[in-house]
Amino acid sequence: MPHVVTQSCCADASCAHACPVNCIHPTPDEPDFGLSDMVYVDPSSCVDCGACVTACPVGAISAHTRLLPGELPFIELNAAYHREASGPRPLQAPVPSIPRLERAGRASVVVVGAGPAALYTAAELVKNEQVDVTVLERLDVPHGLARFGISPDHTRTRRIRGQLDRILDHPRVTLRTGVEVGRDVSLDDLRAEHHAVVLATGATLPRRLAVPGADLPQVTTAFELVTWWNGHPEAVRPVLESERAVVVGAGNVALDVARMLTASPEVLRRAELSSTARQVLAESSVRHVDVVARGTAMDAAFTTPELVGLVALEHVVVRVDGLEERPAGLTGLAEQRWNLLAQLAARPEGGERTITLRFGQTPVEVVGDGRVAGVRVRAADDTVRALPAGLVVAAIGQVAHEPVEHSAGRVLAPESGTAEPGLYCVGWLKRGGRGFIGSNRACARETTRSVLDDVNALARTVA
Ligand SMILES: Cc1cc2nc3c(=O)[nH]c(=O)nc-3n(C[C@H](O)[C@H](O)[C@H](O)COP(=O)(O)OP(=O)(O)OC[C@H]3O[C@@H](n4cnc5c(N)ncnc54)[C@H](O)[C@@H]3O)c2cc1C
Ligand code: SF4
Ligand code: SF4
Structure with a gap:
Protein backbone atom coordinates (compact mmCIF):
# COMPACT_ATOMS: atom_id res chain seq x y z
CA MET A 1 0.00 0.00 0.00
CA ALA A 85 4.00 12.31 -15.82
CA SER A 86 5.84 10.76 -18.73
CA GLY A 87 9.21 9.37 -19.74
CA PRO A 88 11.65 6.90 -18.17
CA ARG A 89 13.28 7.86 -14.88
CA PRO A 90 16.67 7.02 -13.37
CA LEU A 91 16.78 4.36 -10.63
CA GLN A 92 17.78 7.01 -8.07
CA ALA A 93 17.02 10.74 -7.88
CA PRO A 94 20.26 12.50 -8.93
CA VAL A 95 22.02 14.12 -5.96
CA PRO A 96 23.14 17.64 -6.95
CA SER A 97 26.89 18.18 -6.64
CA ILE A 98 28.60 21.36 -5.45
CA PRO A 99 32.05 22.55 -6.57
CA ARG A 100 35.03 21.98 -4.26
CA LEU A 101 37.42 24.75 -3.31
CA GLU A 102 40.58 24.25 -5.36
CA ARG A 103 43.00 26.24 -3.23
CA ALA A 104 44.37 25.48 0.23
CA GLY A 105 43.31 27.71 3.13
CA ARG A 106 39.99 28.88 4.42
CA ALA A 107 37.19 30.89 2.83
CA SER A 108 34.94 33.12 4.87
CA VAL A 109 31.38 33.90 3.76
CA VAL A 110 28.83 36.22 5.38
CA VAL A 111 25.14 35.58 4.82
CA VAL A 112 22.84 38.54 5.55
CA GLY A 113 19.50 37.43 7.03
CA ALA A 114 18.64 34.20 8.84
CA GLY A 115 15.54 33.08 6.97
CA PRO A 116 15.22 29.76 5.14
CA ALA A 117 17.16 30.92 2.07
CA ALA A 118 20.08 32.13 4.20
CA LEU A 119 20.22 28.94 6.22
CA TYR A 120 19.94 26.62 3.21
CA THR A 121 22.83 28.61 1.69
CA ALA A 122 24.88 28.19 4.86
CA ALA A 123 24.16 24.43 4.76
CA GLU A 124 25.36 24.18 1.15
CA LEU A 125 28.48 26.26 1.79
CA VAL A 126 29.72 24.29 4.80
CA LYS A 127 29.58 21.06 2.82
CA ASN A 128 32.99 22.42 1.79
CA GLU A 129 35.25 21.82 4.78
CA GLN A 130 37.31 24.97 4.15
CA VAL A 131 34.33 27.33 4.33
CA ASP A 132 33.24 29.21 7.47
CA VAL A 133 29.88 30.98 7.43
CA THR A 134 28.67 33.87 9.58
CA VAL A 135 24.93 34.57 9.47
CA LEU A 136 23.86 38.10 10.44
CA GLU A 137 20.20 38.66 11.42
CA ARG A 138 18.65 42.03 12.28
CA LEU A 139 16.04 40.53 14.62
CA ASP A 140 16.79 38.74 17.89
CA VAL A 141 15.65 35.39 16.51
CA PRO A 142 16.40 33.45 13.30
CA HIS A 143 14.11 31.68 10.75
CA GLY A 144 12.62 34.75 8.97
CA LEU A 145 9.17 34.01 7.56
CA ALA A 146 9.45 30.36 8.60
CA ARG A 147 8.81 31.85 12.07
CA PHE A 148 6.78 34.97 11.27
CA GLY A 149 4.94 33.87 8.10
CA ILE A 150 3.74 30.26 8.29
CA SER A 151 0.20 30.18 9.60
CA PRO A 152 -0.10 29.29 13.32
CA ASP A 153 -2.68 26.58 12.54
CA HIS A 154 -0.26 24.85 10.13
CA THR A 155 1.61 23.28 13.01
CA ARG A 156 3.20 20.55 10.89
CA THR A 157 4.65 22.98 8.35
CA ARG A 158 6.09 25.02 11.22
CA ARG A 159 8.26 22.02 12.12
CA ILE A 160 10.57 23.11 9.28
CA ARG A 161 12.24 25.33 11.87
CA GLY A 162 13.71 22.21 13.48
CA GLN A 163 15.57 21.52 10.23
CA LEU A 164 16.78 25.14 10.10
CA ASP A 165 18.01 24.90 13.70
CA ARG A 166 20.08 21.84 12.81
CA ILE A 167 21.86 23.95 10.17
CA LEU A 168 22.60 26.58 12.83
CA ASP A 169 24.07 23.84 15.06
CA HIS A 170 26.83 23.20 12.51
CA PRO A 171 30.23 24.03 14.06
CA ARG A 172 31.25 26.18 11.08
CA VAL A 173 28.04 28.22 11.02
CA THR A 174 27.96 31.19 13.41
CA LEU A 175 24.72 33.11 13.96
CA ARG A 176 24.84 36.71 15.16
CA THR A 177 21.40 38.15 15.88
CA GLY A 178 20.47 41.79 16.46
CA VAL A 179 22.86 42.89 13.71
CA GLU A 180 21.29 44.87 10.88
CA VAL A 181 23.49 45.26 7.83
CA GLY A 182 23.33 48.90 6.73
CA ARG A 183 22.75 50.08 10.32
CA ASP A 184 25.13 48.18 12.63
CA VAL A 185 27.70 47.20 10.02
CA SER A 186 28.19 48.42 6.47
CA LEU A 187 27.99 46.22 3.42
CA ASP A 188 31.28 47.70 2.17
CA ASP A 189 33.07 46.62 5.36
CA LEU A 190 31.66 43.11 5.09
CA ARG A 191 32.75 42.85 1.46
CA ALA A 192 36.24 44.04 2.37
CA GLU A 193 36.61 41.50 5.19
CA HIS A 194 35.14 38.33 3.64
CA HIS A 195 35.53 36.32 0.45
CA ALA A 196 31.83 36.64 -0.30
CA VAL A 197 28.68 38.28 1.03
CA VAL A 198 25.32 36.64 0.27
CA LEU A 199 22.26 38.86 0.69
CA ALA A 200 19.22 36.88 1.91
CA THR A 201 17.07 39.71 3.21
CA GLY A 202 13.79 38.50 1.68
CA ALA A 203 10.83 40.44 0.27
CA THR A 204 9.08 41.98 3.23
CA LEU A 205 7.45 45.11 1.82
CA PRO A 206 3.73 44.31 1.46
CA ARG A 207 1.92 45.51 -1.66
CA ARG A 208 -0.98 47.78 -0.75
CA LEU A 209 -4.36 48.27 -2.38
CA ALA A 210 -4.37 51.11 -4.90
CA VAL A 211 -8.07 52.03 -4.97
CA PRO A 212 -9.96 55.00 -3.51
CA GLY A 213 -10.52 54.53 0.23
CA ALA A 214 -7.50 52.26 0.69
CA ASP A 215 -6.06 54.76 3.19
CA LEU A 216 -8.88 54.20 5.70
CA PRO A 217 -7.56 52.94 9.06
CA GLN A 218 -9.21 49.49 8.88
CA VAL A 219 -7.43 48.63 5.61
CA THR A 220 -4.35 46.53 6.29
CA THR A 221 -2.19 43.88 4.65
CA ALA A 222 -1.96 40.13 5.15
CA PHE A 223 1.73 40.57 5.94
CA GLU A 224 0.95 42.92 8.83
CA LEU A 225 -1.75 40.63 10.26
CA VAL A 226 0.22 37.41 9.86
CA THR A 227 3.44 38.78 11.32
CA TRP A 228 1.43 40.13 14.25
CA TRP A 229 -0.21 36.84 15.17
CA ASN A 230 3.16 35.16 14.74
CA GLY A 231 4.72 37.50 17.32
CA HIS A 232 6.93 39.73 15.13
CA PRO A 233 8.39 42.40 17.42
CA GLU A 234 7.60 45.24 14.96
CA ALA A 235 4.01 44.23 14.13
CA VAL A 236 1.07 46.28 15.41
CA ARG A 237 -1.93 44.72 17.15
CA PRO A 238 -4.95 44.76 14.79
CA VAL A 239 -8.47 45.86 15.68
CA LEU A 240 -10.90 43.01 14.94
CA GLU A 241 -14.21 44.64 15.85
CA SER A 242 -16.38 43.95 12.82
CA GLU A 243 -18.31 40.81 11.97
CA ARG A 244 -17.33 40.84 8.29
CA ALA A 245 -13.95 41.13 6.58
CA VAL A 246 -12.85 41.19 2.94
CA VAL A 247 -9.51 39.67 1.93
CA VAL A 248 -8.28 40.80 -1.49
CA GLY A 249 -6.12 38.25 -3.32
CA ALA A 250 -6.30 34.51 -3.81
CA GLY A 251 -2.92 33.06 -2.88
CA ASN A 252 -2.21 30.68 -0.02
CA VAL A 253 -1.58 33.62 2.32
CA ALA A 254 -5.10 34.98 1.60
CA LEU A 255 -6.49 31.59 2.64
CA ASP A 256 -4.27 31.57 5.76
CA VAL A 257 -5.74 34.94 6.77
CA ALA A 258 -9.33 33.85 6.07
CA ARG A 259 -8.87 30.67 8.15
CA MET A 260 -7.26 32.44 11.10
CA LEU A 261 -9.85 35.24 11.13
CA THR A 262 -12.67 32.67 11.31
CA ALA A 263 -10.87 30.21 13.61
CA SER A 264 -12.96 28.61 16.34
CA PRO A 265 -11.78 28.56 19.98
CA GLU A 266 -10.73 24.91 19.49
CA VAL A 267 -8.58 25.76 16.43
CA LEU A 268 -7.03 28.67 18.33
CA ARG A 269 -6.26 26.38 21.25
CA ARG A 270 -4.29 24.01 19.00
CA ALA A 271 -2.58 26.77 16.98
CA GLU A 272 0.94 27.93 17.85
CA LEU A 273 0.14 31.43 19.11
CA SER A 274 1.34 33.73 21.84
CA SER A 275 -1.17 34.05 24.69
CA THR A 276 -1.91 37.67 23.64
CA ALA A 277 -2.60 36.75 20.01
CA ARG A 278 -4.75 33.81 21.10
CA GLN A 279 -6.80 36.08 23.35
CA VAL A 280 -7.22 38.84 20.73
CA LEU A 281 -8.32 36.32 18.09
CA ALA A 282 -10.64 34.59 20.55
CA GLU A 283 -12.29 37.94 21.34
CA SER A 284 -12.44 38.96 17.66
CA SER A 285 -15.89 39.76 16.24
CA VAL A 286 -15.01 38.51 12.74
CA ARG A 287 -17.23 35.61 11.65
CA HIS A 288 -17.55 36.00 7.87
CA VAL A 289 -14.73 36.51 5.38
CA ASP A 290 -15.10 37.17 1.65
CA VAL A 291 -11.95 36.31 -0.29
CA VAL A 292 -12.09 38.38 -3.48
CA ALA A 293 -10.13 37.38 -6.59
CA ARG A 294 -9.98 39.08 -9.96
CA GLY A 295 -9.35 35.93 -12.01
CA THR A 296 -11.00 32.55 -12.34
CA ALA A 297 -11.05 29.82 -9.72
CA MET A 298 -8.91 27.46 -11.80
CA ASP A 299 -6.27 30.19 -12.28
CA ALA A 300 -6.26 31.40 -8.66
CA ALA A 301 -2.82 31.39 -7.06
CA PHE A 302 -3.73 29.21 -4.07
CA THR A 303 -2.50 25.64 -4.38
CA THR A 304 -4.71 22.58 -4.64
CA PRO A 305 -3.30 21.10 -1.38
CA GLU A 306 -4.49 24.26 0.43
CA LEU A 307 -7.91 23.79 -1.18
CA VAL A 308 -8.06 20.23 0.18
CA GLY A 309 -7.34 21.71 3.62
CA LEU A 310 -10.20 24.22 3.24
CA VAL A 311 -12.66 21.52 2.18
CA ALA A 312 -11.80 19.58 5.34
CA LEU A 313 -12.53 22.45 7.76
CA GLU A 314 -15.37 21.55 10.10
CA HIS A 315 -15.91 24.71 12.13
CA VAL A 316 -16.38 27.05 9.16
CA VAL A 317 -18.54 26.79 6.04
CA VAL A 318 -16.34 27.38 2.98
CA ARG A 319 -18.12 28.22 -0.27
CA VAL A 320 -17.16 29.22 -3.80
CA ASP A 321 -19.07 31.95 -5.62
CA GLY A 322 -18.55 32.72 -9.31
CA LEU A 323 -17.11 29.39 -10.43
CA GLU A 324 -16.53 29.46 -14.19
CA GLU A 325 -17.84 26.83 -16.65
CA ARG A 326 -16.01 23.53 -16.39
CA PRO A 327 -13.05 23.82 -18.81
CA ALA A 328 -13.05 21.18 -21.56
CA GLY A 329 -10.70 18.20 -21.45
CA LEU A 330 -9.74 18.36 -17.77
CA THR A 331 -7.56 15.49 -16.56
CA GLY A 332 -5.21 14.66 -13.70
CA LEU A 333 -4.42 17.34 -11.12
CA ALA A 334 -6.50 19.99 -12.92
CA GLU A 335 -9.54 17.72 -12.77
CA GLN A 336 -8.96 17.12 -9.05
CA ARG A 337 -8.82 20.88 -8.48
CA TRP A 338 -12.03 21.39 -10.42
CA ASN A 339 -13.81 18.67 -8.44
CA LEU A 340 -12.88 20.35 -5.14
CA LEU A 341 -14.02 23.77 -6.38
CA ALA A 342 -17.30 22.36 -7.68
CA GLN A 343 -17.87 20.67 -4.31
CA LEU A 344 -17.48 24.05 -2.56
CA ALA A 345 -19.68 25.84 -5.12
CA ALA A 346 -22.51 23.36 -4.45
CA ARG A 347 -22.57 24.06 -0.72
CA PRO A 348 -25.59 25.99 0.62
CA GLU A 349 -25.12 29.51 1.94
CA GLY A 350 -25.18 30.26 5.65
CA GLY A 351 -23.30 29.20 8.75
CA GLU A 352 -22.10 30.75 11.98
CA ARG A 353 -18.59 31.16 10.51
CA THR A 354 -18.12 31.40 6.75
CA ILE A 355 -15.39 31.87 4.15
CA THR A 356 -16.66 32.71 0.66
CA LEU A 357 -14.19 32.58 -2.23
CA ARG A 358 -15.53 35.05 -4.81
CA PHE A 359 -13.96 34.84 -8.26
CA GLY A 360 -14.08 37.29 -11.17
CA GLN A 361 -14.42 40.29 -8.82
CA THR A 362 -12.12 43.32 -9.04
CA PRO A 363 -12.11 45.69 -6.05
CA VAL A 364 -12.71 49.26 -7.25
CA GLU A 365 -13.21 51.18 -4.00
CA VAL A 366 -13.12 50.81 -0.25
CA VAL A 367 -16.18 52.66 1.01
CA GLY A 368 -16.70 54.28 4.40
CA ASP A 369 -16.75 57.66 6.06
CA GLY A 370 -13.66 57.68 8.27
CA ARG A 371 -14.25 53.99 8.92
CA VAL A 372 -14.44 51.04 6.50
CA ALA A 373 -18.01 50.02 5.64
CA GLY A 374 -17.37 47.73 2.67
CA VAL A 375 -15.66 47.09 -0.64
CA ARG A 376 -17.18 47.78 -4.06
CA VAL A 377 -16.24 45.08 -6.55
CA ARG A 378 -16.73 44.97 -10.32
CA ALA A 379 -17.56 41.73 -12.14
CA ALA A 380 -16.50 40.84 -15.71
CA ASP A 381 -19.88 42.09 -17.03
CA ASP A 382 -19.12 45.51 -15.44
CA THR A 383 -21.79 45.22 -12.76
CA VAL A 384 -20.66 46.67 -9.45
CA ARG A 385 -21.81 45.54 -6.04
CA ALA A 386 -20.81 46.31 -2.47
CA LEU A 387 -19.55 43.67 -0.04
CA PRO A 388 -20.10 44.84 3.54
CA ALA A 389 -16.96 44.71 5.71
CA GLY A 390 -15.38 46.51 8.64
CA LEU A 391 -11.89 45.18 7.87
CA VAL A 392 -10.12 44.94 4.51
CA VAL A 393 -6.96 42.90 4.11
CA ALA A 394 -4.74 43.13 1.01
CA ALA A 395 -3.13 39.75 0.41
CA ILE A 396 -1.46 40.66 -2.87
CA GLY A 397 2.15 39.78 -2.13
CA GLN A 398 5.38 41.44 -1.09
CA VAL A 399 8.40 42.94 -2.78
CA ALA A 400 11.96 43.51 -1.58
CA HIS A 401 12.79 46.82 0.11
CA GLU A 402 15.82 47.16 -2.18
CA PRO A 403 15.39 44.76 -5.13
CA VAL A 404 18.49 43.52 -6.94
CA GLU A 405 19.18 42.21 -10.43
CA HIS A 406 21.18 39.01 -10.58
CA SER A 407 22.67 36.34 -12.79
CA ALA A 408 22.73 32.87 -11.19
CA GLY A 409 22.78 34.58 -7.79
CA ARG A 410 25.55 37.08 -8.66
CA VAL A 411 24.33 40.61 -7.88
CA LEU A 412 24.61 42.86 -10.94
CA ALA A 413 25.64 46.51 -10.70
CA PRO A 414 22.62 48.65 -11.71
CA GLU A 415 24.60 50.94 -14.03
CA SER A 416 26.89 48.50 -15.84
CA GLY A 417 24.95 45.24 -15.48
CA THR A 418 28.21 43.47 -14.60
CA ALA A 419 28.58 41.21 -11.56
CA GLU A 420 29.55 42.99 -8.33
CA PRO A 421 32.68 41.12 -7.14
CA GLY A 422 31.97 38.95 -4.09
CA LEU A 423 28.30 39.97 -3.78
CA TYR A 424 25.46 37.44 -4.16
CA CYS A 425 21.76 37.07 -3.45
CA VAL A 426 19.41 34.21 -2.63
CA GLY A 427 15.80 33.45 -1.70
CA TRP A 428 12.94 35.90 -2.01
CA LEU A 429 15.32 38.81 -2.55
CA LYS A 430 16.61 36.97 -5.63
CA ARG A 431 13.38 35.45 -6.97
CA GLY A 432 10.71 37.87 -5.71
CA GLY A 433 8.07 37.00 -3.11
CA ARG A 434 6.96 33.63 -4.46
CA GLY A 435 7.61 29.95 -3.90
CA PHE A 436 7.61 27.61 -0.94
CA ILE A 437 10.17 27.30 1.80
CA GLY A 438 11.67 24.27 0.07
CA SER A 439 12.08 26.22 -3.19
CA ASN A 440 14.80 28.21 -1.44
CA ARG A 441 16.91 25.09 -1.21
CA ALA A 442 17.45 24.72 -4.96
CA CYS A 443 17.90 28.50 -5.14
CA ALA A 444 20.58 28.30 -2.41
CA ARG A 445 22.38 25.59 -4.36
CA GLU A 446 22.60 27.82 -7.44
CA THR A 447 23.96 30.79 -5.47
CA THR A 448 26.45 28.58 -3.59
CA ARG A 449 27.75 27.22 -6.88
CA SER A 450 28.36 30.80 -8.10
CA VAL A 451 30.14 31.74 -4.84
CA LEU A 452 32.47 28.74 -4.95
CA ASP A 453 33.13 29.01 -8.70
CA ASP A 454 34.13 32.67 -8.22
CA VAL A 455 36.39 31.93 -5.23
CA ASN A 456 38.10 29.24 -7.32
CA ALA A 457 38.43 31.56 -10.33
CA LEU A 458 39.94 34.32 -8.18
CA ALA A 459 42.44 31.89 -6.64
CA ARG A 460 43.51 30.76 -10.13
CA THR A 461 44.03 34.39 -11.21
CA VAL A 462 46.13 35.22 -8.13
CA ALA A 463 48.19 32.04 -8.61
C1 LIG B 1 2.63 35.16 5.23
C2 LIG B 1 3.48 34.09 4.61
C3 LIG B 1 3.20 32.74 4.87
C4 LIG B 1 3.98 31.74 4.28
N1 LIG B 1 3.68 30.43 4.55
C5 LIG B 1 4.40 29.45 3.94
C6 LIG B 1 4.06 28.07 4.16
O1 LIG B 1 3.12 27.75 4.89
N2 LIG B 1 4.82 27.12 3.53
C7 LIG B 1 5.85 27.46 2.70
O2 LIG B 1 6.49 26.56 2.15
N3 LIG B 1 6.19 28.76 2.48
C8 LIG B 1 5.48 29.75 3.07
N4 LIG B 1 5.80 31.06 2.83
C9 LIG B 1 6.96 31.36 1.96
C10 LIG B 1 8.27 31.34 2.77
O3 LIG B 1 8.08 32.03 3.96
C11 LIG B 1 9.40 31.96 1.94
O4 LIG B 1 9.67 31.07 0.85
C12 LIG B 1 10.71 32.12 2.72
O5 LIG B 1 10.53 32.64 3.99
C13 LIG B 1 11.66 33.06 1.95
O6 LIG B 1 12.90 32.97 2.62
P1 LIG B 1 13.97 34.14 2.64
O7 LIG B 1 15.06 33.63 3.52
O8 LIG B 1 14.30 34.56 1.26
O9 LIG B 1 13.26 35.42 3.31
P2 LIG B 1 12.75 35.66 4.80
O10 LIG B 1 12.15 34.43 5.36
O11 LIG B 1 11.90 36.88 4.74
O12 LIG B 1 14.07 35.99 5.64
C14 LIG B 1 14.77 37.21 5.49
C15 LIG B 1 15.53 37.48 6.79
O13 LIG B 1 16.45 38.55 6.58
C16 LIG B 1 16.42 39.40 7.72
N5 LIG B 1 16.92 40.72 7.31
C17 LIG B 1 16.31 41.61 6.47
N6 LIG B 1 17.10 42.70 6.30
C18 LIG B 1 18.23 42.49 7.03
C19 LIG B 1 19.42 43.26 7.24
N7 LIG B 1 19.61 44.45 6.66
N8 LIG B 1 20.38 42.76 8.07
C20 LIG B 1 20.21 41.54 8.66
N9 LIG B 1 19.09 40.78 8.49
C21 LIG B 1 18.12 41.24 7.68
C22 LIG B 1 14.96 39.39 8.12
O14 LIG B 1 14.77 39.83 9.46
C23 LIG B 1 14.62 37.92 7.92
O15 LIG B 1 14.90 37.15 9.08
C24 LIG B 1 5.05 32.09 3.41
C25 LIG B 1 5.31 33.44 3.14
C26 LIG B 1 4.53 34.43 3.73
C27 LIG B 1 4.83 35.87 3.43
S1 SF4 C 1 10.70 6.18 0.41
FE1 SF4 C 1 9.74 5.80 -1.58
S2 SF4 C 1 9.28 3.61 -1.58
FE2 SF4 C 1 9.70 4.18 0.54
S3 SF4 C 1 7.64 4.63 1.39
FE3 SF4 C 1 8.49 6.56 0.66
S4 SF4 C 1 7.72 6.78 -1.42
FE4 SF4 C 1 7.43 4.64 -0.84
S1 SF4 D 1 9.40 17.57 -0.38
FE1 SF4 D 1 10.13 17.92 1.73
S2 SF4 D 1 8.32 18.65 2.84
FE2 SF4 D 1 7.57 17.69 0.93
S3 SF4 D 1 7.11 15.61 1.50
FE3 SF4 D 1 9.21 15.61 0.71
S4 SF4 D 1 10.52 15.88 2.53
FE4 SF4 D 1 8.41 16.42 3.13
Missing part, protein backbone atom coordinates in the same frame (compact mmCIF):
# COMPACT_ATOMS: atom_id res chain seq x y z
CA PRO A 2 1.50 3.38 -0.96
CA HIS A 3 2.70 6.27 1.08
CA VAL A 4 1.09 9.64 0.37
CA VAL A 5 2.37 13.24 0.46
CA THR A 6 -0.10 15.64 2.12
CA GLN A 7 -0.78 19.33 2.65
CA SER A 8 2.19 20.43 4.75
CA CYS A 9 4.72 19.57 2.01
CA CYS A 10 6.93 22.61 1.37
CA ALA A 11 8.77 21.03 -1.57
CA ASP A 12 12.31 20.84 -0.20
CA ALA A 13 12.79 17.41 -1.84
CA SER A 14 14.47 15.77 1.18
CA CYS A 15 12.24 12.73 0.63
CA ALA A 16 13.09 12.42 -3.07
CA HIS A 17 16.72 11.67 -2.22
CA ALA A 18 15.75 9.23 0.54
CA CYS A 19 13.46 7.10 -1.63
CA PRO A 20 15.21 3.86 -2.71
CA VAL A 21 13.05 3.44 -5.80
CA ASN A 22 12.87 7.08 -7.01
CA CYS A 23 9.09 7.25 -6.88
CA ILE A 24 8.73 10.79 -5.43
CA HIS A 25 8.53 13.55 -8.05
CA PRO A 26 9.22 16.13 -9.27
CA THR A 27 12.86 15.89 -8.20
CA PRO A 28 14.97 19.08 -8.25
CA ASP A 29 16.44 18.22 -11.67
CA GLU A 30 13.01 17.91 -13.31
CA PRO A 31 11.49 20.88 -15.17
CA ASP A 32 8.32 21.18 -13.07
CA PHE A 33 10.20 21.30 -9.75
CA GLY A 34 9.59 24.77 -8.33
CA LEU A 35 6.35 25.09 -10.30
CA SER A 36 4.59 22.12 -8.74
CA ASP A 37 2.36 22.66 -5.65
CA MET A 38 4.18 19.87 -3.79
CA VAL A 39 5.87 16.53 -4.53
CA TYR A 40 3.89 13.34 -5.17
CA VAL A 41 4.48 9.63 -4.51
CA ASP A 42 3.91 7.25 -7.42
CA PRO A 43 1.59 4.64 -5.88
CA SER A 44 2.48 2.07 -8.51
CA SER A 45 6.18 1.94 -7.57
CA CYS A 46 6.20 2.83 -3.85
CA VAL A 47 7.46 -0.18 -1.86
CA ASP A 48 6.26 1.19 1.47
CA CYS A 49 9.71 1.26 3.06
CA GLY A 50 8.91 4.41 5.08
CA ALA A 51 12.30 6.06 4.40
CA CYS A 52 10.58 9.23 3.17
CA VAL A 53 8.60 9.56 6.42
CA THR A 54 11.85 9.80 8.38
CA ALA A 55 13.40 12.19 5.84
CA CYS A 56 10.51 14.66 5.78
CA PRO A 57 11.14 17.62 8.12
CA VAL A 58 7.45 18.52 8.42
CA GLY A 59 5.67 15.17 8.76
CA ALA A 60 3.96 15.57 5.38
CA ILE A 61 4.12 11.88 4.38
CA SER A 62 1.97 9.08 5.77
CA ALA A 63 1.08 5.54 4.85
CA HIS A 64 -2.32 5.77 3.19
CA THR A 65 -3.85 3.77 6.05
CA ARG A 66 -2.84 6.47 8.54
CA LEU A 67 -4.40 9.46 6.76
CA LEU A 68 -7.00 11.55 8.56
CA PRO A 69 -10.42 11.71 6.84
CA GLY A 70 -9.72 15.22 5.51
CA GLU A 71 -6.44 14.02 3.97
CA LEU A 72 -7.97 11.22 1.87
CA PRO A 73 -8.14 13.38 -1.32
CA PHE A 74 -4.33 13.36 -1.30
CA ILE A 75 -4.34 9.67 -2.33
CA GLU A 76 -5.92 10.67 -5.62
CA LEU A 77 -3.80 13.84 -5.98
CA ASN A 78 -0.57 11.83 -5.66
CA ALA A 79 -1.81 9.24 -8.14
CA ALA A 80 -3.12 11.88 -10.59
CA TYR A 81 0.30 13.56 -10.87
CA HIS A 82 1.94 10.30 -11.85
CA ARG A 83 -0.75 9.35 -14.36
CA GLU A 84 0.22 12.50 -16.28
